[in-house]
Amino acid sequence: MSLKFINKLKNEQKRVVGLGFPSISTNFGDFPIDIAAEIGCEIHLIKAIKEFLKLHKEFDFKLILTEQDSKVLNVFELKWKEIKDDLEDFKFQTKKGNLLQLKSDLRIECRFIVVETTWRMKPGTNQLSKQIFDALGSKLHEELKRLYPKPGIVGEAYPVKVPKDSDLHKSEGIEQIIFVVSPNMNPSRPDPVSLEKAKELLKKTYDSILNAFWELTNGQEYRSITTIKDNVQEVSAFDILMKSASKPSSKISPESSRRTPSKVGSGGWNNVLLPYCQKPEMFPKSEVYYYDNEFVIIFDKYPKAKNHLLVIPRKQIDNIGELKKQNLELVRALKEKGQWVIEKMKQENPKLFFRMGFHAVPSLRQLHMHVISQDFISPSLKNKKHWNSFTTEFFIDVEEIERILEKQGEVKFNKAYYEDLLKSPLKCHLCDAKSIKFIPDLKKHLEEHWNES
Numbered sequence: 001m002s003l004k005f006i007n008k009l010k011n012e013q014k015r016v017v018g019l020g021f022p023s024i025s026t027n028f029g030d031f032p033i034d035i036a037a038e039i040g041c042e043i044h045l046i047k048a049i050k051e052f053l054k055l056h057k058e059f060d061f062k063l064i065l066t067e068q069d070s071k072v073l074n075v076f077e078l079k080w081k082e083i084k085d086d087l088e089d090f091k092f093q094t095k096k097g098n099l100l101q102l103k104s105d106l107r108i109e110c111r112f113i114v115v116e117t118t119w120r121m122k123p124g125t126n127q128l129s130k131q132i133f134d135a136l137g138s139k140l141h142e143e144l145k146r147l148y149p150k151p152g153i154v155g156e157a158y159p160v161k162v163p164k165d166s167d168l169h170k171s172e173g174i175e176q177i178i179f180v181v182s183p184n185m186n187p188s189r190p191d192p193v194s195l196e197k198a199k200e201l202l203k204k205t206y207d208s209i210l211n212a213f214w215e216l217t218n219g220q221e222y223r224s225i226t227t228i229k230d231n232v233q234e235v236s237a238f239d240i241l242m243k244s245a246s247k248p249s250s251k252i253s254p255e256s257s258r259r260t261p262s263k264v265g266s267g268g269w270n271n272v273l274l275p276y277c278q279k280p281e282m283f284p285k286s287e288v289y290y291y292d293n294e295f296v297i298i299f300d301k302y303p304k305a306k307n308h309l310l311v312i313p314r315k316q317i318d319n320i321g322e323l324k325k326q327n328l329e330l331v332r333a334l335k336e337k338g339q340w341v342i343e344k345m346k347q348e349n350p351k352l353f354f355r356m357g358f359h360a361v362p363s364l365r366q367l368h369m370h371v372i373s374q375d376f377i378s379p380s381l382k383n384k385k386h387w388n389s390f391t392t393e394f395f396i397d398v399e400e401i402e403r404i405l406e407k408q409g410e411v412k413f414n415k416a417y418y419e420d421l422l423k424s425p426l427k428c429h430l431c432d433a434k435s436i437k438f439i440p441d442l443k444k445h446l447e448e449h450w451n452e453s
Helices: 003-013 033-055 070-087 099-106 127-136 138-147 195-217 237-244 274-278 325-348 384-391 398-408 415-421 439-452
Strands: 015-021 059-067 091-096 112-117 157-161 176-181 288-291 295-299 308-313 354-359 369-373 395-397
Touching (some): 138 157, 176 195, 274 308, 295 325, 308 325, 325 398, 395 398
Parallel strands (some): 015 059, 015 112
Antiparallel strands (some): 157 176, 288 295, 295 308, 308 369, 354 395
């Protein structure tokens, strides 16, 4: 038996897995087709898929770009011809047709398909979405609401299983639909963004699609890695927690209290740090600054200053309320990593100075230490809670946590007392300015400090 024949048999035994998807954002979001094709093919097929295939030789993957518009298909085909030599064994096809009828019309089976949607994930967002919901009925919308009760994030993927008794599953072999909230440049739709921002978001969208595809193929559950955003402005997990928290009672001094910060629940949004600890290698350098076997350092999703990072132990520890005296070495190691980051950042900008510490009432699961420059110049600094969470006693320096653990053996704070600090009047952390009443005035004042330094 020849070696060629043996290799052929091995290839035939590979598990063929298909992903069908439309041209993201070109129809729905007015994204330029040529740039979309460059991002969809060149950047992500080569960079992401080629590396993945090295690790997963048991699978034979194929991506099927399916569109009704020949113009869109032609642009993608031309781009693919430029790069296909770099992925000789990978099956990428462009097909004119209906994504929901690949098997019946073209004899191509895709277990997974991608459908664009908006942050509301309502039925009938576009023609393909309408066909999906018409085919699966109200149960699909109910399942989406159950799985993803919060608004969708642009660039994120939201998989949902197709009922086994549906025609899409029985006749077309579709097992999961990966909904994506794609970037929008269409001025007639809400929240259009610039081309540069749309390019960034489209890359992120393809990353999310591929990450969901890989994990679902391997029988794993794909989890969103982003925090919640509403349709107008970014809303951090911290905002959501503070909005839903019970009203604080009268102040009680931290020394007299013996109540620990409550654990954040196990819902989706407050778990967004966990994937970085589990698989830091899966994230781009724009999100993960550094990682090793014990720690991961990431850029804060919504930085409140020019430099704002999180130093996170990869060992699962919910928050500072779980720390005991035996965790002193861990806290010191976090401090050491944080100091290393600060030195790196100061080399790039000597004007910066930093603090390292923790929020008394953390908003996210998984212990994390903030490393934040003290300029506080950032578009993500939007309200009083943002400001007071870093400039009042609510922000506890790492050295203070060390002292508390050494003296008391555990970290216990009065949640009501510290939440009340978030209502404190605006006060500059660098001078005695007293006439600051509103965030825009504060931000202007901070700019003056920065220009004078």
